[in-house]
Amino acid sequence: MSELKRDKIKYIRDRAKSAYVKDEECYICGAKEDLDFHHFFSVTALLDKWIKERKLSINTAEDMMEMRDEFIEAHYDEIYNQTVTLCHRHHLKLHSIYGKKPTLVTGPKQKGWVEKRRIKEYGLLE
Numbered sequence: 001m002s003e004l005k006r007d008k009i010k011y012i013r014d015r016a017k018s019a020y021v022k023d024e025e026c027y028i029c030g031a032k033e034d035l036d037f038h039h040f041f042s043v044t045a046l047l048d049k050w051i052k053e054r055k056l057s058i059n060t061a062e063d064m065m066e067m068r069d070e071f072i073e074a075h076y077d078e079i080y081n082q083t084v085t086l087c088h089r090h091h092l093k094l095h096s097i098y099g100k101k102p103t104l105v106t107g108p109k110q111k112g113w114v115e116k117r118r119i120k121e122y123g124l125l126e
């Protein structure tokens, strides 16, 4: 049980990951190496919320398999679109501000931070 609890996110990742499209460069600074994929809305937090709200009892791998497609469909935007590719340095910086496991309410703030950093990096020439 506790094993499954810790690994539930793995079932979602295994299913969703194939469609994650990492960009070729960091959105903030344009670095092309050491790139990470960041979700503005933590998939783990979304999953916990979904399970709690629906009072689902997830006890087996089968329980997870059964619910994951519905979960992914319901959170398509957060999982696939509300994301950004960052270099490791900027990814760490973001998490140093918003925490290791950012809460869902900070999603829009994280986006604002990323946009601001990008403008700073590229200047306001355009």
Ligand SMILES: [Zn+2]
Binding pocket: 026, 027, 028, 029, 030, 031, 086, 087, 088, 089, 090
């Ligand atoms: Zn960067």
Ligand SMILES: [Zn+2]
Binding pocket: 037, 038, 039, 091, 095
């Ligand atoms: Zn991240």
